[in-house]
Amino acid sequence: MTTELTIRRPDDWHLHLRDGAMLEGVIGDTSRHFARAIIMPNLVPPVVTTADASAYRDRILAALPKGDRFEPLMTLYLTEQTNPDDVEAGFKSGLIRAVKLYPAGATTNSHGGVRDMDKAMPVLERMAKIGLTLCVHGEVTTPEVDIFDREAVFIETVLDPLRQRLPELRVTMEHVTTKNGIDYIKASKANLAGSITTHHLIINRNAILVGGIKPHYYCLPVAKREEHRLALRAAATSGDRRFFLGTDSAPHVDPLKECACGCAGIYTSINTMSCLAHVFEQDGALDALEAFASLNGPAWYGLPANEETIRLVKRAEPVSFPARIETGAGPVTVFDPMFPLHWDVA
Ligand code: NCD
Ligand code: ZN
Numbered sequence: 001m002t003t004e005l006t007i008r009r010p011d012d013w014h015l016h017l018r019d020g021a022m023l024e025g026v027i028g029d030t031s032r033h034f035a036r037a038i039i040m041p042n043l044v045p046p047v048v049t050t051a052d053a054s055a056y057r058d059r060i061l062a063a064l065p066k067g068d069r070f071e072p073l074m075t076l077y078l079t080e081q082t083n084p085d086d087v088e089a090g091f092k093s094g095l096i097r098a099v100k101l102y103p104a105g106a107t108t109n110s111h112g113g114v115r116d117m118d119k120a121m122p123v124l125e126r127m128a129k130i131g132l133t134l135c136v137h138g139e140v141t142t143p144e145v146d147i148f149d150r151e152a153v154f155i156e157t158v159l160d161p162l163r164q165r166l167p168e169l170r171v172t173m174e175h176v177t178t179k180n181g182i183d184y185i186k187a188s189k190a191n192l193a194g195s196i197t198t199h200h201l202i203i204n205r206n207a208i209l210v211g212g213i214k215p216h217y218y219c220l221p222v223a224k225r226e227e228h229r230l231a232l233r234a235a236a237t238s239g240d241r242r243f244f245l246g247t248d249s250a251p252h253v254d255p256l257k258e259c260a261c262g263c264a265g266i267y268t269s270i271n272t273m274s275c276l277a278h279v280f281e282q283d284g285a286l287d288a289l290e291a292f293a294s295l296n297g298p299a300w301y302g303l304p305a306n307e308e309t310i311r312l313v314k315r316a317e318p319v320s321f322p323a324r325i326e327t328g329a330g331p332v333t334v335f336d337p338m339f340p341l342h343w344d345v346a
Pocket of ligand 2: 014016040248250
């Protein structure tokens with residue numbers, strides 16, 4: 001039985017760090033294990049210009065615990081007014097690594113997102129030309145579409161038409177939650193990859209709804225049926241270069257989750273590596289963990305893998321994580337995988 005594993009230092013290809021006191025409270029949980037992360041731009045107000053991203057990057061670096069080395073990879077929040085020249089300048093300067101498409105109303109702080117894809121075409125065409133990646137929150141927001149079908153309908157009605165129109169555009173389908181998404185990525189020939197979260201590898205929709213409503217398992221895209229979770233597991237553990245880790249760790253203070261209209265988002269930064277080692281071991285795929293967490297993401301984004309390594313050790317006794325962390329903004333509940341975690345980052 002394997003009880004130790006050394007892998008290249010991982011990266012997180014989809015992370016919400018927030019700002020201010022919350023940023024200060026959570027960033028250490030990421031920088032402890034991860035070398036880099038793609039930083040989501042859905043602040044209030046969102047990060048829409050290269051200047052916004054540059055200022056946000058400075059705030060992130062200022063909040064880093066002393067001695068930690070961590071590189072925030074910045075993104076822009078796509079709006080119908082986004083200026084293609086600003087995007088190109090940000091990309092060419094090395095600051096901007098991706099542009100994020102939130103369909104308007106799809107998730108937390110997405111009201112300023114895109115309503116009419118035609119209005120975003122000038123930016124998307126420029127991105128296709130210069131090789132800048134579009135990260136998509138792949139859900140339609142049409143009220144008629146059932147929330148559990150929103151990803152599948154997005155692929156058919158938005159993503160596939162967009163990719164046919166602009167085959168050169170590099171697209172990351174973020175936080176894939178369905179077999180439909182996995183199959184769509186696998187069937188693609190080029191310019192498409194997908195990130196998978198920690199929690200979607202572990203929970204299905206029962207976690208949210210059985211035995212009482214469990215707000216700390218609610219996120220968007222919402223967890224789906226078991227067959228979908230199994231498809232995500234198979235893709236993540238396969239080593240296929242098109243799939244990589246994006247935790248979508250999304251902290252909200254407990255009062256905003258434990259209420260009549262709770263926010264979407266699950267906080268996993270602190271225990272992701274322990275959860276992933278458990279999942280990969282359970283599927284007999286520990287040897288594929290490095291590809292998923294440390295190699296496939298950088299390859300897709302055209303960056304070198306990290307030179308440093310981390311050592312995972314399986315302990316006889318369960319490793320304990322706090323049930324919640326205290327931040328200057330308030331308490332944030334930590335993702336509970338509902339099984340004991342024995343893998344620890346040494
Ligand atoms: C994210 C957040 O809270 O910002 N929430 C979530 O459930 N994942 C937004 C997002 O990525 O959809
Ligand atoms: Zn997210």
